[in-house]
Amino acid sequence: MDKPTGMFDRDFEWSELVRFASYEGAEATLGVVSGRRRQGKTFLLDGLCRVTDGFFFSASEATEAESLRQFGGALARFEGRRTPYRFAHWEEAVAELMGLAVQGGAPRVVVLDEFPFLAKASPELPSLLQRALGPQSRHEGGPVRLLLCGSALSFMGGLLSGTAPLRGRASLELVVPTLDFRLAADFWGLTADPRLALLVNSVVGGTPAYRREFVLGDAPSDVDDFGPWVLRNVLNPGRPLFREARFLLAEEPDLRDTALYHSVLAAIAQGNHTRGGIAGFLERKSTDLGHALTVLEDTGMIVREPDAFHGKRSAYRIAEPILTFYYALMRPQWSDLERPDQATAVWERAQPTFRSQIIGPHFEQVCRTWTRWYASADTLGGQRTRVESGIVPDPVAKTGHEVDVVVFGRRADGREVLLAIGEAKWNETMGLNHLQRLEHIRALLRSRVNVDAEQTRLLCFSGAGFTPELLNLAERDPGVRLIDLHRLYAGE
Structure with a gap:
């Protein structure tokens, strides 16, 4: 099955969907497809239905009665019926749906897109599907390849977990990620x-x-x-990106106290990455934020990253750049931005904010991503097992040193080793002073009994280049590696 024309990348996702749809078993099977909004899930599944002559139904936020009417009409059109089905409840609808493939016939792909909308109006629907997918499906139904799709990550994640009715029923659990x-x-x-x-x-x-x-x-x-x-x-009130961040929050069904979630995201976007820092920004107790942070994690809006050197310490970061841009730059000046003639002035005076709170932290994250997935073992001095950031305490100076990139590996005997540490500067030409800072941090780490840092390499990431002195030193010292933008995007 050829990938639909115009589909960029998604080779892995398409191959898994094709494998699922092509399975020749006589029983009905279940697949779950999830991912953040706007990633192309619907495009993928609609393309699969087109090449397999499958049934595709996209639900809308509606009552059970209206959803059943919409579903009945779509199913009738698919089957070429002149009159729509009139289902009284979902048990009838599911029975008809599972009959789209006949016993002994070819597999039939069936997609229920935006499944959380259906389950919200009809909570019994997952249980009905569980029964339809049970052992009796081998005797009563045909080889339906049922795919449930949704963007509500917390809901989709719980669909197959714990004691959920569909737990253990799925043979495909596909997450469609954002492009790196x-x-x-x-x-x-x-x-x-x-x-x-x-x-x-x-x-x-x-x-x-x-x-x-x-x-x-x-x-x-x-x-x-x-x-x-x-x-x-982005700063144009007439374009959809202008309000996209607000819509992303409004579209999540699990976010009820939206004022609190807006404030938590604003705190993180403006540089408060620890729970204590977020609590201080909101003038609340840190214990009051546990639920809000967990919900934002479950919805995929933030990620919690452990500190490389402190197991109990972690940092919260926003997962979607458009959210960071909105909460750091747009939201504080929203009243001005709603007047189109003020956008240029807002953008000009927000340049320090853009550099320090948006592009700078984003560059650091990209450097970690490159180190995790693209850097070679030759660059890092071994095979990496994890890449994080962290803070190294300096007892003498009574301070802590932030390390943007921390790379761990493992020796043949199973012991963990610190392969490399790195610093990332977006708009600053890096020189010997930056390298000396990394050397000082490495010396502090070598003095710790629980860190093997004897062969740790030093990585310098820069979006503005390096001084001649640092370039000359790196040519002579294999323990120092310089990574510029061209290497980030094309090298290893």
Whole structure:
């Protein structure tokens, strides 16, 4: 089955869907497809239905009665019936659905898109599907390949967990991720200009829909056009990206106290990454934020990253760049931005915010991503097992040193070893002073009994280049590695 024309990448996802749809067993099977909004899940599943002559139903937020009417009409059209089905309840609808494939016949793909909408109005639906997928399906139904799809990550994650009715029933559990920074640069057509690619990525990330529908194909022509592009598409009240962050929050069914969630995201976007820092920003007790942080994690809006050197310490970061851009830069000046003639002034005075709270932290995250997935063993001095950030205490100076990139590996005897530590500077030419800071941190780590840092390499990541002195030293010392933007996007 050929991938639909116009589908970028998604080779793994498409191959798994094809494998699921092509399974020749006589029983009905279940697959679950999830992922954040705007990632192309519907495009994938609609394409699968088109090439397999499958049934695709996209639910809307509606009452049970209206959902049944919509489903009955869609099913009738698929079967070529002149009159729609009139289902009194979902038990009848599921029975008809599971009959789309006949015993002994070819498998039939059936997709229920936006499944959380259906289950919210009809909580018994997962149990009805469980029964339909049970052992009796071998005798009463045909080889239906049922795919449930949804963007509510907390709901979709719970669909197959714990004591949920569909637990243990799925033979496919596919998460459609955002495109990483390299794929996003290719998708936007910006691979020839890595600096521009990273600037764009810091605003819109790797969400495919933002490249086409949301900006009508408008990509910045060069670095000088980046600011005007932001004004045209992100700070423009007439474009969908202007309110996208607000909609992402409103579309999550598990977020009820939206004022609190908005404030938590604003705290993180403005540089408060620990629970204590977030609590201080909100003027609340840190114990009061446990539920809100957990819910935001479950919905995929934030991620909790452990400190590389302190098992009980962690940092919270926003997962979607458009949210960081909104909460750090747009939300504090929202009243001005609603007047189109004020956008240019807002963008100009927000440049320090953009550098310190948006592009700087995003560059650090991209450096960790590169180190985790693209850096070679030769660069790192061994095979990596985990890549994190962390804080190294300095007892003499009575301070802590932040380390942007921390790379761990494992020796042949199973002992963990610190392969490398690194510093990332987006708009600063790195020199010997930056290397000396890393050497000091490495010396502190070597003095700790629980860290094997004898062969630790030093990594310097820069978006602005390196001084001649540092370049000359790195040529002579294999323990020092320099990574610029071109290497981030094309090297290892």
